[in-house]
Amino acid sequence: MASGYPIYIFVWLSKFVILRGEKMKIKDFIAKTLRVGTFLSFTALLVTVVLQIVSRFLLSNVTFVWTEELSRFLFIYSVAFGAPLAMKNQEYINVDILLEKLPKKSRYILEAIIEIAAVGLFIIVFVNSIEFLQIGSNQTSATLGIPMSVAYFSITMTSALIVLYGVINVINKIRFLIRRDDIV
Numbered sequence: 405m406a407s408g409y410p411i412y413i414f415v416w417l418s419k420f421v422i423l424r425g426e427k428m429k430i431k432d433f434i435a436k437t438l439r440v441g442t443f444l445s446f447t448a449l450l451v452t453v454v455l456q457i458v459s460r461f462l463l464s465n466v467t468f469v470w471t472e473e474l475s476r477f478l479f480i481y482s483v484a485f486g487a488p489l490a491m492k493n494q495e496y497i498n499v500d501i502l503l504e505k506l507p508k509k510s511r512y513i514l515e516a517i518i519e520i521a522a523v524g525l526f527i528i529v530f531v532n533s534i535e536f537l538q539i540g541s542n543q544t545s546a547t548l549g550i551p552m553s554v555a556y557f558s559i560t561m562t563s564a565l566i567v568l569y570g571v572i573n574v575i576n577k578i579r580f581l582i583r584r585d586d587i588v
Contacts (some may be wrong), residue, residue, distance in 0.1 A: 431572070434565065435492060438534065441485035449478035470547040477545075477555055484558035488565035491522070493575060516577040523570040530563035 457470040490496045498518075503511050537560060540553035 431568075434568075435489065437486045438489050438565070442482055442489065445478050445481040445485060452478060471511060473545055473547045477548075480555060480558050484562040487562050488569055491566045491573070492569040508569055512577050512581055516574050516581075519570050519574045519577070523567050523574065526563040526566045526570065530567060533559040536560075551584060562583055 452471050452475045455468060456475065458472070459466050459468050503514065506514065533556065536556040537553050540556040543552040543553060544550060545552060545555070
């Protein structure tokens, strides 16, 4: 089935991810895979865009029509690999003017509520992305001819990993609040 391609890539990458000869925790493996995926997709995006520019302006007889579509897919996957890392490291965009003025305990509670809302949103996105995968298995991209489920898988992967890291963040915040009754 076409929707299995990203899983094969993930398994292939897993063979090369070793941390000092020790077994990695699954969340460390996922984070490392996401960092590698972000780097590879963004690097490939840069190469594709440079190739597109060179072919348009320096090689007038040669055109690569597939570069536009490939660059779009690579951009999507750059974001898809990077967004869960932003959730993991809590580096997503926020307006912290209000948070800065709150006492530490209230700040942690509000941050946990925000994380719970994000988890809820991405659970909805994940559930609906399954339908996209099914639709994409019957379609192919215009110039590359790859199944659209490969592109749509980015939504499923990203939403699942954002939910995972969001739940971990909420659990860590709650544990911190429980252990630290002296937080004001």
